[in-house]
Amino acid sequence: MTPPLLPEALPTVLVVDDEVRSQDAMRRTLDEDFTVFTASSADEARGLLQRQPVSVILCDQRMPGMTGVTFLKEVREQWPETVRIVISGYTDSEDIIAGINEAGIYQYILKPWAPDHLLDSVRNAVEAQTLQRQTSRLDLELRTSNRVLRQRTATQMAQARSSFGFDRIVRAPGSPLDLVCAMAERTARYDIPVLVLGESGTGKELLARAIHYASPRLTGPFVVENCAAIPDSLLESELFGHKRGAFTGAYEDHPGLFQRASGGTVFLDEIGETSPAFQVKLLRVLQEGEVRPVGGARPVPVDVRVIAATHRQLEQRVRDGLFREDLYYRIAGITITVPPLRERVADIPPIARQLVLDVAAELGHPGATLPDEAMACLVAYPWPGNIRELRNEIARALALHDGTRLDAAAFSSRVLQGRAAGGADDLTAAIPQSGTLGERLDVIEAMLLRETLLRHRWNKTRAAQELGLSRVGLRSKMQRFGLDKP
């Protein structure tokens, strides 16, 4: 059974007047709408206010011992929420006007007052008080939630920075990646489009993410689209959105990735694979800063920073007429190239150690270790699939391997042979498909040096002897190729 509703309490009014007839007249006027208390002096009123919260106080200006305005000043200090109205004749106007601000008087009612006017004044005063209370509460809530929001945002920003920042891009001291990261970090502050070049699995997305989280857009979203993964027609609707009925199956409006990324960064991976028709549309979006959803008449403004990436030599594709030159210049505000892992062999040990930690934790083998012999094996392999391949190899070995030591025997024969033979086939497989003769010869040279050093257990004298180099000559080559004992 629903309990009976309690009658809502009436707002309270205190009438302070030393004339009993005036008190009664006011009580009769206000009685129906308010709970009315009366007092004949400031002392009596004070006593009542101490026991009973009051919404509105109506105070006569002329009272024995103290004027109404002086008493209302005291009320303002002690019971600031009580709305203060003073009642008086013309003769007291000057005093009242002088004290009106100090006492924070809401209204000054002249005698003789009309009942309707008095009633309206008190009603308005109660409403003003309710509004004031609501505003104060909202103010407080807003201040609190702003503070909480600021704290939360600051925490989230710090977390995001530490989870996705440049520190997460593992590398050896003095790695070529230091330069790459320094350049990326510098561009992060500005809204310039960045083009990241590099072979598959080198960490292009990782770098793009670090740029986003080091940029002023870090509280906005970071969204990724692999342009090679979906057909052209879908790519357009995926990126720019579509309107309901734009094509079969478009049952409702769909905001595109650019819209969803507003305020943040869009990472367009494998941009080199897009068709000329799509490139025209993308160019328009980047030029105009607005997208036109498929089947939509009106363009929608978007505020995103674009970072694009490709494993292709994009300039070559421009020369071959496969990629629009105007789009190339739009997306390549700054071009950053992430070198392949085989050109930064010194990075393999710290990355491998980090991956063992990460993957072991994911697989529930915390504490797995990588002995020197196994590490040497990883260092000797050319990693055509770069860090993604290294990660997969470590994951495979950890999944099949019992115990905490990841011995070399746990690695696939491909990796083991890479170490043992370093023969012509391995070399051919590791040579990059593109680049100048000098660049490709550098890769071969680095591999030969590494293989020889490994066979001689990093004994430089013996390795130099075999290669017909002086020890100093070998050392300088090792430095140049970032080769170091793991």
Ligand SMILES: Nc1ncnc2c1ncn2[C@@H]1O[C@H](COP(=O)(O)OP(=O)(O)OP(=O)(O)O)[C@@H](O)[C@H]1O
């Ligand atoms: N320096 C690094 N330190 C730690 N992990 C790395 C590093 N570089 C890449 N990785 C890891 O290697 C994997 C591949 O990196 P990522 O996806 O960024 O490469 P990518 O160049 O974008 O590849 P693709 O072109 O194929 O998309 C990811 O798991 C990434 O976290």
